[in-house]
Amino acid sequence: MVKTSRRSNKEQSILDAAERVFHRHGFTNAKMEWVGEEAGMSKASVYFYFESKENLYMAIVYRALSLLNDLMYAAIQQNKPENGLNSVVALMNTYFDFSQKYPLYTEAMLDYTAVIRSTSAGNNEEKLSDALKESVYFMRLKDIHNIPVSIVVQEIKRGMEDGSIHDNRKPEMLYLSAWAMVLGYLKLTNLAGRKHSLHTVQLDDWKEYLIALIKYTLVHPV
Amino acid sequence: MVKTSRRSNKEQSILDAAERVFHRHGFTNAKMEWVGEEAGMSKASVYFYFESKENLYMAIVYRALSLLNDLMYAAIQQNKPENGLNSVVALMNTYFDFSQKYPLYTEAMLDYTAVIRSTSAGNNEEKLSDALKESVYFMRLKDIHNIPVSIVVQEIKRGMEDGSIHDNRKPEMLYLSAWAMVLGYLKLTNLAGRKHSLHTVQLDDWKEYLIALIKYTLVHPV
Amino acid sequence: MVKTSRRSNKEQSILDAAERVFHRHGFTNAKMEWVGEEAGMSKASVYFYFESKENLYMAIVYRALSLLNDLMYAAIQQNKPENGLNSVVALMNTYFDFSQKYPLYTEAMLDYTAVIRSTSAGNNEEKLSDALKESVYFMRLKDIHNIPVSIVVQEIKRGMEDGSIHDNRKPEMLYLSAWAMVLGYLKLTNLAGRKHSLHTVQLDDWKEYLIALIKYTLVHPV
Amino acid sequence: MVKTSRRSNKEQSILDAAERVFHRHGFTNAKMEWVGEEAGMSKASVYFYFESKENLYMAIVYRALSLLNDLMYAAIQQNKPENGLNSVVALMNTYFDFSQKYPLYTEAMLDYTAVIRSTSAGNNEEKLSDALKESVYFMRLKDIHNIPVSIVVQEIKRGMEDGSIHDNRKPEMLYLSAWAMVLGYLKLTNLAGRKHSLHTVQLDDWKEYLIALIKYTLVHPV
DNA sequence: GATGAATGAGGTTTCATTCAT
DNA sequence: GATGAATGAAACCTCATTCAT
Numbered sequence: 001m002v003k004t005s006r007r008s009n010k011e012q013s014i015l016d017a018a019e020r021v022f023h024r025h026g027f028t029n030a031k032m033e034w035v036g037e038e039a040g041m042s043k044a045s046v047y048f049y050f051e052s053k054e055n056l057y058m059a060i061v062y063r064a065l066s067l068l069n070d071l072m073y074a075a076i077q078q079n080k081p082e083n084g085l086n087s088v089v090a091l092m093n094t095y096f097d098f099s100q101k102y103p104l105y106t107e108a109m110l111d112y113t114a115v116i117r118s119t120s121a122g123n124n125e126e127k128l129s130d131a132l133k134e135s136v137y138f139m140r141l142k143d144i145h146n147i148p149v150s151i152v153v154q155e156i157k158r159g160m161e162d163g164s165i166h167d168n169r170k171p172e173m174l175y176l177s178a179w180a181m182v183l184g185y186l187k188l189t190n191l192a193g194r195k196h197s198l199h200t201v202q203l204d205d206w207k208e209y210l211i212a213l214i215k216y217t218l219v220h221p222v
Numbered sequence: 223m224v225k226t227s228r229r230s231n232k233e234q235s236i237l238d239a240a241e242r243v244f245h246r247h248g249f250t251n252a253k254m255e256w257v258g259e260e261a262g263m264s265k266a267s268v269y270f271y272f273e274s275k276e277n278l279y280m281a282i283v284y285r286a287l288s289l290l291n292d293l294m295y296a297a298i299q300q301n302k303p304e305n306g307l308n309s310v311v312a313l314m315n316t317y318f319d320f321s322q323k324y325p326l327y328t329e330a331m332l333d334y335t336a337v338i339r340s341t342s343a344g345n346n347e348e349k350l351s352d353a354l355k356e357s358v359y360f361m362r363l364k365d366i367h368n369i370p371v372s373i374v375v376q377e378i379k380r381g382m383e384d385g386s387i388h389d390n391r392k393p394e395m396l397y398l399s400a401w402a403m404v405l406g407y408l409k410l411t412n413l414a415g416r417k418h419s420l421h422t423v424q425l426d427d428w429k430e431y432l433i434a435l436i437k438y439t440l441v442h443p444v
Numbered sequence: 445m446v447k448t449s450r451r452s453n454k455e456q457s458i459l460d461a462a463e464r465v466f467h468r469h470g471f472t473n474a475k476m477e478w479v480g481e482e483a484g485m486s487k488a489s490v491y492f493y494f495e496s497k498e499n500l501y502m503a504i505v506y507r508a509l510s511l512l513n514d515l516m517y518a519a520i521q522q523n524k525p526e527n528g529l530n531s532v533v534a535l536m537n538t539y540f541d542f543s544q545k546y547p548l549y550t551e552a553m554l555d556y557t558a559v560i561r562s563t564s565a566g567n568n569e570e571k572l573s574d575a576l577k578e579s580v581y582f583m584r585l586k587d588i589h590n591i592p593v594s595i596v597v598q599e600i601k602r603g604m605e606d607g608s609i610h611d612n613r614k615p616e617m618l619y620l621s622a623w624a625m626v627l628g629y630l631k632l633t634n635l636a637g638r639k640h641s642l643h644t645v646q647l648d649d650w651k652e653y654l655i656a657l658i659k660y661t662l663v664h665p666v
Numbered sequence: 667m668v669k670t671s672r673r674s675n676k677e678q679s680i681l682d683a684a685e686r687v688f689h690r691h692g693f694t695n696a697k698m699e700w701v702g703e704e705a706g707m708s709k710a711s712v713y714f715y716f717e718s719k720e721n722l723y724m725a726i727v728y729r730a731l732s733l734l735n736d737l738m739y740a741a742i743q744q745n746k747p748e749n750g751l752n753s754v755v756a757l758m759n760t761y762f763d764f765s766q767k768y769p770l771y772t773e774a775m776l777d778y779t780a781v782i783r784s785t786s787a788g789n790n791e792e793k794l795s796d797a798l799k800e801s802v803y804f805m806r807l808k809d810i811h812n813i814p815v816s817i818v819v820q821e822i823k824r825g826m827e828d829g830s831i832h833d834n835r836k837p838e839m840l841y842l843s844a845w846a847m848v849l850g851y852l853k854l855t856n857l858a859g860r861k862h863s864l865h866t867v868q869l870d871d872w873k874e875y876l877i878a879l880i881k882y883t884l885v886h887p888v
Numbered sequence: 889g890a891t892g893a894a895t896g897a898g899g900t901t902t903c904a905t906t907c908a909t
Numbered sequence: 910g911a912t913g914a915a916t917g918a919a920a921c922c923t924c925a926t927t928c929a930t
Contacts, residue, residue, distance in 0.1 A: 010910095028250045032904060042912045044906085053904065110409065149421060172421045173428055177435060180406025187332065187405050188398060199371060199394045206395055212444050213399060222431070222438045229892080254921065264895045269922070271893095454889095472694045476925060486891045488927085497925065554853065593865060616865045617872055620854060621879060627853050628846025631776065643815060643838045650839055656888050657843060666875070666882045673913085698900065708916045713901070715914095894928075900921095907915075 011049050014039045015063060018056050023104035027057055027111065051135070057108070058137035062144075064105035068098055069147045076155060084159020089215050091152050092178055096207060099186055106186055149175065159218065168221035178214045185210055233271050236261045237285060240268075240278050245326035249279055249333065273356075280359035283334050284366075286327035290320055291369045298377060306381020311437050313374050314400055318429060321408050328408055334363075371397065381440065390443035400436045407432055455493050458483045459507060462500050467548035471501055471555065495579070501552070502581035506588075508549035512542055513591045520599060528603020533659050535596050536622055540651060543630050550630055593619065603662065612665035622658045629654055677715050680705045681729060684712075684722050689770035693723055693777065717800075723774070724803035728810075730771035734764055735813045742821060750825020755881050757818050758844055762873060765852050772852055815841065825884065834887035844880045851876055 017039035021030045032053055036043040050056040075094045079087035099106035152175045159165030165174070185207065192198045198206070239261035243252045254275055258265040272278040297316045301309035321328035374397050381387030387396070407429065414420045420428070461483035465474045476497055480487040494500040519538045523531035543550035596619045603609030609618070629651065636642045642650070683705035687696045698719055702709040716722040741760045745753035765772035818841045825831030831840070851873065858864045864872070 031902090043904090044912050044914095045910080047905070048910070048912095051905095153421075169431065170423060172423045173431060176410060176420060176423055176428060177403070177432060180403055180410055180432070181399070182406070183409050184402025184404070184406035187409065188402055198398060199375075201392060201394045201398055206398060209391065209395060209444070210399060210402070213439065216442075216444045217435060220438075220442075222434050232893085253919085263893095265921090266895050266923080267893075270895090273922095275921070475923090487925090488891050488893095489889080491926070492889070492891095495926095597865075613875065614867060616867045617875055620864060620867055620872060621847070621876060624847055624850025624854055624876070625843070626850070628848070628850035631849050631853065632842060632846055642842060643819075645836060645838045645842055650842060653835065653839060653888070654843060654846070657883065660886075660888045661879065664882075664886075666878050676914085697898090707914095709900090710902085710916050710918095711914075714916090717901095719900070891930090892928100893930100895924100895926090897924100899923080902920080903916100903918095905916090907913100909912090909914105 007049075011059075014041075014046055014049055014056070015059060019060055019104055022057065022060065022108070055135040055137060058135045058141060060105075061108045062137045062141050064102065064108050065141065065144055065147075067102070067105065068095070068109075069144060069151075071098055072148055072151050076151060079155075083162045083164035084155050084157070085164035085215070085218055087155045088152060088159055088165070088178075088218060089211065091155060092182065092211060092214055095148075095179075095182055096185075096211065099182070103186075103190075107190075110183070110186075152178075156218070165218045166221040174218060177217065181210050181214060229271075233281075236263075236268055236271055236278070237281055241282055241326055241330075244279065244282065245329070249275075254278075277357040277359060279330070280357045280363060282327075283330045284359040284363050286324065286330050287363065287366055287369075289324070289327065290317070290331075291366060291373075293320055294370055294373050298373060301377075305384045305386035306377050306379070307386035307437070307440055309377045310374060310381055310387070310400075310440060311433065313377060314404065314433060314436055317370075317401075317404055318407075318433065321404070325412070329412070332405070332408075374400075378440070387440045388443040396440060399439065403432050403436060451493075455503075458485075458490055458493055458500070459503055463504055463548055466501065466504065466552070499579040499581060502579045502585060504549075505552045506581040506585050508546065508552050509585065509588055509591075511546070511549065512539070512553075513588060513595075515542055516592055516595050520595060523599075527606045527608035528599050528601070529608035529659070529662055531599045532596060532603055532609070532622075532662060533655065535599060536626065536655060536658055539592075539623075539626055540629075540655065543626065547630075547634070551634075554627070554630075596622075600662070609662045610665040618662060621661065625654050625658060673715075677725075680707075680712055680715055680722070681725055685726055685770055685774075688723065688726065689773070693719075698722075721801040721803060724801045724807060726771075727774045728803040728807050730768065730774050731807065731810055731813075733768070733771065734761070734775075735810060735817075737764055738814055738817050742817060745821075749828045749830035750821050750823070751830035751881070751884055753821045754818060754825055754831070754844075754884060755877065757821060758848065758877060758880055761814075761845075761848055762851075762877065765848070769856070773856070776849070776852070818844075822884070831884045832887040840884060843883065847876050847880060 014035065018030075018035045021034045021038050024030075025034070032046055033043045035056070036046045039046065046056070050059060071094050072091055075090050076087055079090045082090075149172075153171050156165055156171035156174050160167040160171065188198060189203060192203065196203055236257065240252075240257045243256045243260050246252075247256070254268055255265045257278070258268045261268065268278070272281060293316050294313055297312045298309055301312045304312075375393050378387055378393040378396055382389040382393065410420060411425060414425065418425055458479065462474075462479045465478045465482050468474075469478070476490055477487045479500070480490045483490065490500070494503060515538050516535055519534050520531055523534050526534075593616075597615050600609055600615035600618055604611040604615065632642060633647060636647065640647055680701065684696075684701045687700045687704050690696075691700070698712055699709045701722070702712045705712065712722070716725060737760050738757055741756050742753055745756045748756075819837050822831055822837035822840055826833040826837065854864060855869060858869065862869055
């Protein structure tokens with residue numbers, strides 16, 4: 001039972017507010033004032049807790065990635081007795097669920113790079129904005145950046161060792177392919193907006209099919 | 223052999239310039255002035271040809287989609303003698319190539335929806351901006367919007383009829399899945415930036431694998 | 445039967461168009477392009493005939509004032525046999541009719557000064573814009589500027605001499621007072637827009653009353 | 667003795683500044699930056715208090731009309747013991763004084779309608795600009811719009827009842843006629859600029875004559 | 889003469905960010 | 910800690926005017 005400080009409390013409620021606002025309007029269009037309003041405080045107060053708009057965004061991405069990591073750790077924990085294949089499938093399911101439950105998180109994580117570029121100062125497209133470089137969250141992010149990858153890859157390797165996954169391909173390639181499917185699904189799903197179908201296909205049916213496909217891919221070498 | 227008018231010529235060179243600028247800085251960060259500079263003319267001249275920034279962007283998306291459509295039409299033309307499966311695979315290859323050759327086009331097409339939303343006025347996220355609604359290109363886009371889908375779906379159906387593709391699933395679902403893979407590949411590839419590998423996987427190898435995977439998916443029911 | 449040259453013809457049709465446009469949108473908001481469209485030609489052609497927007501406006505004012513002068517000359521001509529009083533009343537009637545038939549002319553003549561000021565360059569409110577000073581019409585205007593005044597004043601004097609108008613006041617003062625009534629009527633009428641009444645008063649009734657009032661004023665010293 | 671808040675204070679000083687700037691350059695030509703400078707702050711600060719240029723203008727008109735209303739209420743208060751005629755004359759005097767003391771206010775009030783029209787978007791001259799429709803002051807204005815009219819009309823009626831004003835005409839018509847004289851006087855006076863005479867007539871003399879004329883008009887039926 | 893094309897010089901408005909209290 | 914107020918630095922777009930053909 002960690003005693004959350006008052007400061008931490010405020011930070012969290014700002015993050016909550018920011019998530020909603022960013023999700024509603026997108027990073028670029030969202031105004032810091034709206035974040036303040038949504039959090040029930042003034043714009044200036046938001047700045048007291050987060051030094052910049054980018055920093056705030058990074059904090060959200062960090063939060064998102066942290067949550068995903070937690071979920072993934074939990075998933076492999078639960079699937080330790082199972083073989084690698086099932087564990088990987090479970091991980092993918094986790095990812096699907098995560099991104100469906102927290103669409104904004106997924107978006108944030110995917111836009112991560114885009115935002116970085118979009119903020120970069122005029123002429124030098126390579127250089128990140130100073131605000132970003134100084135962002136604590138940005139630095140922290142780099143540390144946990146690759147955790148999802150390594151978790152999944154590790155489980156794929158376990159699957160290869162216990163024979164539940166074919167070893168025809170590099171585990172990283174299998175991972176990337178599975179991830180690509182999830183990502184593509186999200187992008188397309190996003191286009192669908194609030195609708196439940198896309199080109200006459202029920203989204204739920206499609207999702208199930210994709211998971212089956214991923215599993216099939218892991219078992220049958222191509 | 224249509225004789226392109228001077229006006230049309232200028233429009234094209236502005237579009238060329240805009241593509242570069244938007245690609246370098248992203249839609250939001252790009253300044254119309256830069257587009258002018260890149261095209262060797264004044265900002266106001268750009269406005270002479272394209273009434274608004276959004277309109278210009280839509281013209282690019284339109285151009286991108288038109289090109290893709292052309293390529294796809296050419297692909298099915300060339301594969302008429304082949305069975306449906308090969309035609310579909312050819313189409314997917316076409317898409318891969320297209321998006322690798324014109325990364326900015328792909329980005330533009332993917333951002334299409336995002337831009338629409340991001341531009342929507344403050345409060346009512348549903349209503350499109352006036353500038354967008356009045357864009358000729360935006361209206362034209364809606365007409366050619368779904369051509370890629372219908373082309374591929376049509377060829378999948380042909381494959382199902384000639385027996386080269388299994389008919390275990392709705393053709394639309396097969397299409398969406400293939401598309402999702404391409405999209406996911408692009409997104410991840412985009413993250414890689416200029417690098418040629420991702421998590422130790424060579425991008426070219428991965429691409430080949432994905433195409434094989436798509437083919438496999440079309441042949442073997444899951 | 446003056447043979448109007450081709451040049452003159454075009455100038456006239458531009459003026460016709462400009463009158464409509466300026467009347468519809470007001471001087472500041474009217475765009476030269478609209479004038480061209482309304483006249484069925486390009487914006488550049490308008491500039492071929494009128495060197496600047498202000499010049500064009502001055503040409504309209506000149507036209508308006510010329511017409512008014514003609515009407516007034518005709519009126520005094522017709523009322524030569526009458527006494528001064530009737531002549532003045534006729535002149536006022538002329539003015540009323542004129543401004544009701546050509547509301548835009550009246551407006552133009554009244555805004556004359558306002559426009560001059562509104563165009564004057566930023567800091568020095570006194571200095572007229574160069575474009576204006578070079579306007580042929582502006583110079584011509586100064587010549588016929590005071591004709592209405594002098595005509596009316598002259599007739600008032602005649603009335604004083606023949607005893608039909610009291611000579612209790614300076615003729616100029618009587619003139620100004622009559623003119624003020626007409627002007628006020630116009631301003632208020634303008635506010636009414638398309639409506640035919642103002643504060644429950646029928647505009648026509650009011651006009652008649654005002655004319656009677658003017659006449660009364662000329663006869664009865666106050 | 668209401669304690670004016672700091673915000674209100676600033677608003678007032680911006681209005682003061684804006685009045686001067688608008689008066690010097692006219693609404694269209696005035697730049698918001700100048701308003702800021704005149705008020706000793708940045709352009710953006712002006713926008714912090716007034717959401718748009720039009721809104722600012724409407725605030726000035728509102729202020730002007732409010733002041734006029736106050737003065738008129740005071741005038742009738744003071745003339746309660748007097749008969750209607752004297753009260754009306756006092757009201758007219760009030761208006762004359764007001765417009766001479768605050769020429770910019772008068773101009774603003776007179777331009778009120780003009781501005782509305784001049785701001786209306788390009789094609790549809792009927793529709794007001796959004797900025798205007800959303801202006802708080804514009805809405806408030808509509809409420810106090812007609813107060814001067816009703817005050818004067820009410821006093822004219824009183825005069826008719828106590829026999830000091832003839833009842834040959836509708837009170838509204840008498841009011842309109844008096845108002846027209848004042849308006850015409852102002853317009854012509856405005857043309858005179860800083861000069862003290864117009865066509866050899868001393869402005870002060872003329873004013874006195876006009877007031878006498880108005881009084882005469884109220885007493886003697888025409 | 890006519891006009892499509894080009895542009896210089898602003899103009900209003902927006903917003904992330906910072907101060908002063 | 911909190912916040913009303915202030916602002917610098919753009920960004921988009923407009924339009925009278927001029928050129929080049």
